[in-house]
Amino acid sequence: MNPSMFAMLTGALARIDAAVTPADVLKELLSILRPFGFxxxxxxxxxxxxxxxxQREILYDGWPIEWLKHYLASEHFTQDPCASRSRLVGQPFVWHDLxxxxxxxxxxxxxxxxxxFGLRNGLCVPVHEPRRAPxxxxxxxxxxxxxxxxxPILETVCVHAYRALRRLRDQVEQSRQITLTDREREVLTWIAAGKAAEDVACILGIxxxxxxRHLxxxxxxxxxxxxxxxxxxAVRRGEIDP
Incomplete structure (x- = not known):
């Protein structure tokens, strides 16, 4: 890697690390991608x-609006070869490789x-992490x-940006973390186990x-x-056991 390219890459990664909003991360990522025609x-x-x-798993949607509407209406996700390959492999690939x-x-x-819809060629950078879907x-x-x-340069920046976006999203979710009282957890656990409200009242003596009211x-x-x-x-956030 030549010195100027190395300096560009390290600068981009540093700015992504310093980003405090998703918009800052995306601005830096797009500035790297656009010169390549993306x-x-x-x-x-x-x-x-x-x-x-x-689509609940989308971290950033920068697809053409009409293409995304068509993609969703046609249920293309189940047939998308890029999605299928990205689940299976960890290496980046250009669409023309398919x-x-x-x-x-x-x-x-x-x-x-x-x-x-104007998406004639592209690059997919799969990200595989422990305990997460690809x-x-x-x-x-x-x-x-x-x-x-x-x-390799594009992969490095894309993965770094992805992790930064995920970190920022997790921080937002943690700030909204629900905190149930012990009694609320107890009531909800019995309800989740299939008990009716009157049964829970009997079991807990309330x-x-x-x-x-607790529910x-x-x-x-x-x-x-x-x-x-x-x-x-509550199960998803670890407030009660499944």
Whole structure:
């Protein structure tokens, strides 16, 4: 790596480390990507399709609006060869590395329609971390100019930016961390185990009104529309055991 490229890379990583908002991180990442012809960016987790709406895992959506609408309406996520490969491999790859003859008809359709929306070629940088579903940083454009020796540099910046965005998002979530009282946890644990409110009242020696009041407080703290959602959120955040 030549000295000027090394200086650019270390400077970019330092500025990403110093970023205090997602916008600061993205500004730095995009400033590195644009000279290579990348105009669109998507940073997202890659949950299994059967786990529900994948778009809840998006950290940054910089896709063309009409393409994302079409992608969602067509349920392309289940057929997207870039998503499939990113789940399996840890190395970056350029879209043109995906050979049409090795794709299914559905996968070919996804890539063909992406090109129609101005995403003719791109770079996927998979991110695999312990205890997390795979994620990917994907940059695309009409015409990109990326040499093999550029890819390690782009990978380094993309992964660094991803981790910075994840860190900032986790900090926001922690600031909103719910804190249930011991009694609220106790009530919710019994409800999650399938007990009715009157049963919980009997078990704990309190009135049903008190049980309902605790559950109302729990729903408020979890920002949940019902008790089931509150229980799921409490499990996710470690407030109660599954």
């Amino acid at each position: 105009r669109h960016l998507l940073i997202t987790g890659l949950p299994p399709p059967q786990r529900g709406p994948w 050979l049409p003859k090795k794709m299914t008809t559905g996968q070919q359709r996804v890539m063909g329609e992406a090109a129609e 994620s990917v940083v994907t940059a695309a454009g009409e015409h990109i100019e990326v040499l093999p020796e550029d890819i 009135s049903r009104f008190t049980v309902e 109302s407080n729990v729903r408020d703290k979890c920002d949940a529309v019902n008790t089931i959602q509150a229980a799921m959120e």
